[in-house]
Amino acid sequence: MPTRSLMRQQAGSVSPRAFSSKHFLKLVEDTGDVGFWSADLSKDRLEASVGLYRILGLDPTEEMTFGLGLDMIHPDDRAAHGDQIAVLRSGQPITREFRIIRPDRTQRWLLHRAEVMLGPDGRPSQGMGVVFDVTARHDSVRSMEQRHDRFNALLSATAAVFWINGPDGEPLEMPQWQALTGQSHSEMSGQGWLAAIHPEDRERTAAAWSTAVSHAAPYNTDYRVLCADGIYRWFNARGVPILNRDGAVREWVGVCLSVPGRNRFGSAGARSAGDRSPADIEEQVLTPAQVRGARGMTGLSKDELARRAHVSVSTIVRLEDGTSLVRPRSETVLAIRQALEQAGVEFTFEPGAKPGIREA
Structure with missing residues (x-):
């Protein structure tokens, strides 16, 4: 392979030893948001790589000290992570993730990993560490959390029940259905969820779902659900299959939406004047x-x-x-x-x- 041929020593070529560790560290730094440091732990000054200066937003001509780095830690994270140098000086390695505020007032997330080397007397002497800028990962996680919060808010606003079923159509994750109906996970498993459907709607609902699963087609039907308070309420259930690249169904996702204006249909104990089918309503x-x-x-x-x-x-x-x-x-x-x-x-x-x- 090309890389192997480049690394193979050729006759008359320069010895690989001509490539110092600094060459490799520079190569690593140039390919990502990473920086390095090393220091005598008995002193405050440390040697920092260009990559670390870049991450911290500092001028490479500026002297780097432990105190300067600690002062950049976000105020909300300082109590939990301001002890890093003290921990290293005690002989313990560290792996910490925290925020900093750079001189230009921008905020970054850092992952700091450091090790300690002992001197001839067996006491902590030298320290070395690597710092990763992980801001992009945190931004991605935060974006996902925001989308999740918006999704939950939408479900709450629409009184919707979100559900996930396996490729065979059997329930996988339906916590909101369990809260709505009072069914346990074992009770709703398999075809057990149909027990919460009104007897007059059950056969039609089962047939519609079976047809959708067998044809991997969108599902859309209305039925009455026996809610945990003993009252039947109308819901519109709709779902779609999520397909793998080969066209096979990976899972089903869907929602049950409350149908406005058709929300009370009697108790579980008896068929009352409110327990009506759509035909009854027209009458x-x-x-x-x-x-x-x-x-x-x-x-x-x-x-x-x-x-x-x-x-x-x-x-x-x-x-x-x-x-x-x-x-x-x-x-x-x-x-x-x-x-x-x-x-x-x-x-x-x-x-x-x-x-x-x-x-x-």
């Missing part, structure tokens, strides 16, 4: 009085309600007019109902009682 005909009362309770004008429901103002007028012979389509009424429910009201349809409203 719950909103009365003009309910719409007027809900709009009054939420303080929504006809214009604002129409905007939120994506319908015309005339549709709102007809829906609130008990004498109107024109009835809006069921999907239009459902959109208006959802907009009002999102604004903070709940429509009631109790047996033996008139349809009513109350605060959600």
Whole structure:
């Protein structure tokens, strides 16, 4: 190989011994953010390489001392890392990671590793160290942490459940699902997560998921989840396969998003008036009085309600007019109902009682 031929000694060539350790250290320094130092530990002055001066942002003509280096440590890190020279003088090696503030007021992260050599009397005599500028790694980690925090904030804002499944479709990481349903990891494993799905939605959900897994296709379906408080709530579940370069599924990632306006569907103990399927909802005909009362309770004008429901103002007028012979389509009424429910009201349809409203 080229490198080997360059390193092989040739007849009449200069002996490899002509290359001093300084040549190799310079080669290392020129290929990365690294610097070296050596010193008599009984003194304050140290010999520093050009690379170390560059990392510290100092003029190479300036005298380098232990005190100068320690003074550059970030105030927040000084208590934990200001003892480095004392530790070396006690005969112990060090590996420390800390921040410094350079003369130009820029901040850098450093990794410092140093060893001690003992003198003839067996006491610490000489020290040598290597300093790496690891700012880029810290910036990368911080960027990842920021993205993670933003992702968690987004999940919290959307009341979403994030999940990761294996290539076979079985759950791997679903802590938020466990918190939502109260299921343990063993209870949700395999097909156990389906036990938290409403019985009327379970077969359809299982079929949709099985189809997505078998075809490595995106998954998107709605179902009711039995939450830990014993109430069924509607969620939209969607996920996609993450593929390896060879096209094989590495894992599945997805979310379960709360469906606004369809958030309460009875308790686990019995099927109540609130435990309704989408077809049941359509049968719950909103009365003009309910719409007027809900709009009054939420303080929504006809214009604002129409905007939120994506319908015309005339549709709102007809829906609130008990004498109107024109009835809006069921999907239009459902959109208006959802907009009002999102604004903070709940429509009631109790047996033996008139349809009513109350605060959600």
